[in-house]
Amino acid sequence: MQKILKIELKRAFYNKLFLISVLIxxxxxxxxxxxxxxxxxxxxxxxxxxxxxxxxxxxWIGAGFTFWDDLFFIIFPLLASIPFADSFYIxxxxxxVKNIFTRTKxxxxxxxxxxxxxxSGGTTVIIPLLLNLYLSALCLPSIIPDVTAGxxxxxxNSTGAAxxxxxxxxxxxxxxxxxxxxxxxxxxxxxxxxxLVNYQYVVxxxxxxxxxxxxxxxxxxxxPSLDISQWIKPSQTTVLNFAVIIxxxxxxxxxxxxxxxxxxxxxxx
Amino acid sequence: MRNNRISKIIKHDLTIGMKQNTPKYILIxxxxxxxxxxxxxxxxxxQLTEQIVSKGSMMDCTIYxxxxxxxxIPSVESPFQIPIIWxxxxxxxxxxxxxxxxxxxxxxxxxxxxxxxxxxxxxSSKCIWNIFTVVSIYLTCFTCILLLTLFxxxxxLTPNAEISLLxxxxxxxxxxxxxxxxxxxxxxxxxxIAISLLQMTISFILTPVYSYMIxxxxxxxxxxxxxxxxxxxxxxxxxxxxxxxxxxxxxxAIVMNIVVIIISITVGHLYxxxxxxxxxx
Numbered sequence: 001m002q003k004i005l006k007i008e009l010k011r012a013f014y015n016k017l018f019l020i021s022v023l024i025x026x027x028x029x030x031x032x033x034x035x036x037x038x039x040x041x042x043x044x045x046x047x048x049x050x051x052x053x054x055x056x057x058x059x060w061i062g063a064g065f066t067f068w069d070d071l072f073f074i075i076f077p078l079l080a081s082i083p084f085a086d087s088f089y090i091x092x093x094x095x096x097v098k099n100i101f102t103r104t105k106x107x108x109x110x111x112x113x114x115x116x117x118x119x120s121g122g123t124t125v126i127i128p129l130l131l132n133l134y135l136s137a138l139c140l141p142s143i144i145p146d147v148t149a150g151x152x153x154x155x156x157n158s159t160g161a162a163x164x165x166x167x168x169x170x171x172x173x174x175x176x177x178x179x180x181x182x183x184x185x186x187x188x189x190x191x192x193x194x195x196l197v198n199y200q201y202v203v204x205x206x207x208x209x210x211x212x213x214x215x216x217x218x219x220x221x222x223x224p225s226l227d228i229s230q231w232i233k234p235s236q237t238t239v240l241n242f243a244v245i246i247x248x249x250x251x252x253x254x255x256x257x258x259x260x261x262x263x264x265x266x267x268x269x
Numbered sequence: 270m271r272n273n274r275i276s277k278i279i280k281h282d283l284t285i286g287m288k289q290n291t292p293k294y295i296l297i298x299x300x301x302x303x304x305x306x307x308x309x310x311x312x313x314x315x316q317l318t319e320q321i322v323s324k325g326s327m328m329d330c331t332i333y334x335x336x337x338x339x340x341x342i343p344s345v346e347s348p349f350q351i352p353i354i355w356x357x358x359x360x361x362x363x364x365x366x367x368x369x370x371x372x373x374x375x376x377x378x379x380x381x382x383x384x385x386x387x388x389x390x391x392x393s394s395k396c397i398w399n400i401f402t403v404v405s406i407y408l409t410c411f412t413c414i415l416l417l418t419l420f421x422x423x424x425x426l427t428p429n430a431e432i433s434l435l436x437x438x439x440x441x442x443x444x445x446x447x448x449x450x451x452x453x454x455x456x457x458x459x460x461x462i463a464i465s466l467l468q469m470t471i472s473f474i475l476t477p478v479y480s481y482m483i484x485x486x487x488x489x490x491x492x493x494x495x496x497x498x499x500x501x502x503x504x505x506x507x508x509x510x511x512x513x514x515x516x517x518x519x520x521x522a523i524v525m526n527i528v529v530i531i532i533s534i535t536v537g538h539l540y541x542x543x544x545x546x547x548x549x550x
Contacts, residue, residue: 024482064348065343065344065345065348065349066343067349067490067494070351070493071486071489071490071493074351074485075485075489078482078485082478153345199368201367201368201371202364204478205364205367205481208360212357212360213357215351215353216300216357219354220303220307229351230348230350235348237349
């Protein structure tokens with residue numbers, strides 16, 4: 001199991017598509033730095049001492065209210081799926097799996113594939129966000145958020161607001177962990193669709209289509225808490241409601257587990 | 270002989286392309302029906318409170334589906350909310366187009382190219398397939414709207430002032446019906462054709478997934494910024510000059526779309542004539 005997992009992880013991460021995807025993410029986050037963070041450096045230098053300076057936590061991409069963060073948090077499933085989402089489909093189509101199955105257990109391969117796709121999807125999304133946070137921290141002071149400043153995106157009804165205003169870095173890193181998990185779950189949907197669909201590019205695009213479909217469902221039922229592209233932003237344009245999010249993610253994960261692992265079970269039997 | 274070849278290639282593309290997309294047509298018909306039901310549900314709600322007297326017309330329903338969003342002014346109090354109905358239609362159209370051209374090139378299309386010895390024929394056929402697919406998607410949409418309006422609304426192309434204000438978020442005054450007809454029924458189709466041809470061209474230069482991503486980025490940018498550079502604005506009725514004074518007028522939109530169509534077809538043809546097909550296979 002370890003050997004095949006190592007091979008799959010190497011294929012997922014030592015991969016031109018992974019680099020391209022991370023680069024596209026970094027370009028988007030880099031543009032946000034250029035347009036929204038760098039001008040704040042000048043503002044901080046040139047304004048009166050009495051005015052509170054802008055902080056990392058009010059201006060990084062996760063703080064929201066700019067075009068680049070809206071764009072990033074809509075296309076992140078595409079970024080996550082490009083590197084490795086269609087690898088299982090391609091392996092089956094090209095006959096590569098037959099080589100694997102003669103050398104190792106099928107269940108080991110399927111589990112390793114699942115882990116590699118999950119990790120590569122999450123990592124592709126997190127790296128540009130970490131880079132953005134790091135570059136913002138180079139340019140702006142890491143001032144503990146102040147409620148009276150009125151420039152921080154978290155309001156009193158946001159989940160973890162008290163946490164944000166006392167331990168902001170921990171809040172940001174926990175949110176990044178949430179983004180990692182959500183990206184990973186979304187990308188594994190492509191694995192499930194590899195059995196259901198017969199076209200490579202359709203498989204790659206299913207995580208994004210799933211996000212759009214969930215956004216539509218959230219609008220249909222007038223429940224903005226369901227919309228992933230809204231609650232996944234650290235600025236919580238829609239308040240993070242765990243009572244809705246946990247079942248939502250569980251439903252998605254169950255769909256993937258049932259479809260993918262059921263087919264795996266059929267194949268191994 | 271040449272005309273015979275062209276017609277055979279086009280017939281093949283239309284047949285196979287449509288056959289592949291059949292489940293997607295069913296899906297889009299389902300979504301349009303849902304959107305129509307949402308519209309008529311809204312009308313019924315306002316009728317109960319006597320704010321609206323008449324039933325919704327076909328024009329009202331179509332505007333509801335293709336209206337997009339008002340011009341966005343960034344502020345902390347109003348975070349950006351992409352118009353999901355409009356975006357869903359655009360990404361589904363892009364989803365229809367993404368697969369077939371490149372898949373055909375690396376399979377049956379090779380046989381066609383070897384026998385016809387003419388890349389321009391193959392490219393032209395794909396452009397015609399592309400235009401036909403977009404038009405057929407919109408025909409599916411309008412047919413669904415027509416059928417549902419027959420049952421739940423009023424079969425008319427005249428918009429209702431109360432419905433326009435309460436549901437479609439604009440004031441109906443001094444609007445010429447002919448210009449509104451162009452904005453509602455012609456511009457969305459023409460804009461989608463332009464975007465789809467652009468997507469198809471980019472899919473050969475990069476890959477289909479990157480071309481899809483670029484189109485999604487253009488759509489998001491079109492929703493965020495009200496600018497003629499982002500041609501998605503032309504398909505949003507609320508951004509038309511008839512409703513928003515600084516929006517694009519019909520003539521400008523038509524000209525810009527035709528320019529994008531011509532550039533996409535030309536660049537695609539020039540690129541494809543030098544494209545190393547066997548290497549990419």
